[in-house]
Amino acid sequence: MASSLAIAGVNAAYGAVRVLEDISMGVGSGETVALLGTNGNGKSTLIKCVMGIVRPTSGSITAEIDGKRHQLVGMTTEAIVDLGIALVPEGRRLFPKLTVAENLLLGAFRPMARAHLKKNLAYCFEAFPVLAERRDQLAGSMSGGEQQMLALARALMSAPRILLVDEPSVGLAPLLVRRTIEKIKELKDSYHLSVLMAEQNFTQAIKIADRGYVIVHGKIAFEGRSADELNNNELIRKFYLGL
Numbered sequence: 001m002a003s004s005l006a007i008a009g010v011n012a013a014y015g016a017v018r019v020l021e022d023i024s025m026g027v028g029s030g031e032t033v034a035l036l037g038t039n040g041n042g043k044s045t046l047i048k049c050v051m052g053i054v055r056p057t058s059g060s061i062t063a064e065i066d067g068k069r070h071q072l073v074g075m076t077t078e079a080i081v082d083l084g085i086a087l088v089p090e091g092r093r094l095f096p097k098l099t100v101a102e103n104l105l106l107g108a109f110r111p112m113a114r115a116h117l118k119k120n121l122a123y124c125f126e127a128f129p130v131l132a133e134r135r136d137q138l139a140g141s142m143s144g145g146e147q148q149m150l151a152l153a154r155a156l157m158s159a160p161r162i163l164l165v166d167e168p169s170v171g172l173a174p175l176l177v178r179r180t181i182e183k184i185k186e187l188k189d190s191y192h193l194s195v196l197m198a199e200q201n202f203t204q205a206i207k208i209a210d211r212g213y214v215i216v217h218g219k220i221a222f223e224g225r226s227a228d229e230l231n232n233n234e235l236i237r238k239f240y241l242g243l
Contacts, residue, residue, distance in 0.1 A: 007025050105157070
């Protein structure tokens with residue numbers, strides 16, 4: 001049941017604008033790894049590279065799932081999802097004119113997920129009771145926090161092994177940010193997931209991260225091998241804690 005992610009020497013650009021430069025990092029089996037950085041430093045671009053939405057100009061991205069290695073660079077997003085890699089995108093990206101239940105069912109389109117659709121749907125409604133209560137409500141009419149819960153649940157409907165979460169705190173009140181981060185940990189533990197979370201809210205991210213990386217101007221500026229190393233790093237104290 002092991003699943004891991006290895007990113008080596010990845011460069012990426014939008015046209016002539018270089019966004020990522022020689023990014024190397026990894027997510028071990030069962031780990032939660034935080035990718036920390038302020039807006040515009042390349043976090044979302046790296047997540048999109050993993051998902052095949054943006055193709056790196058060079059480098060490799062390898063997923064190992066159940067002993068099999070898969071080179072993700074060059075694969076379609078659909079094929080990457082089919083391996084068991086799911087994304088909770090920044091801004092949720094739900095289908096606002098579809099109901100909660102319809103959004104969840106759309107998350108279960110890969111063959112392996114279809115085989116466990118009823119079980120996964122029941123789990124999502126157990127993990128997020130508000131979604132069960134509002135299963136027939138249009139997603140676009142829900143609050144920001146409820147939509148974030150739905151986005152997480154939709155990703156789980158694909159029966160993932162590796163979960164990518166891009167900026168889960170964006171647009172949420174502080175209390176909802178804390179609840180969302182706690183829910184990510186709960187789901188990781190319940191599903192035995194490996195998680196890569198891109199986040200700019202250091203204080204909340206560090207509560208559930210086993211370790212992490214700081215990205216500045218498209219480069220890895222610091223690797224914290226533990227939560228304590230991240231907490232005591234001068235770069236983080238300066239940019240995130242104002243110390």
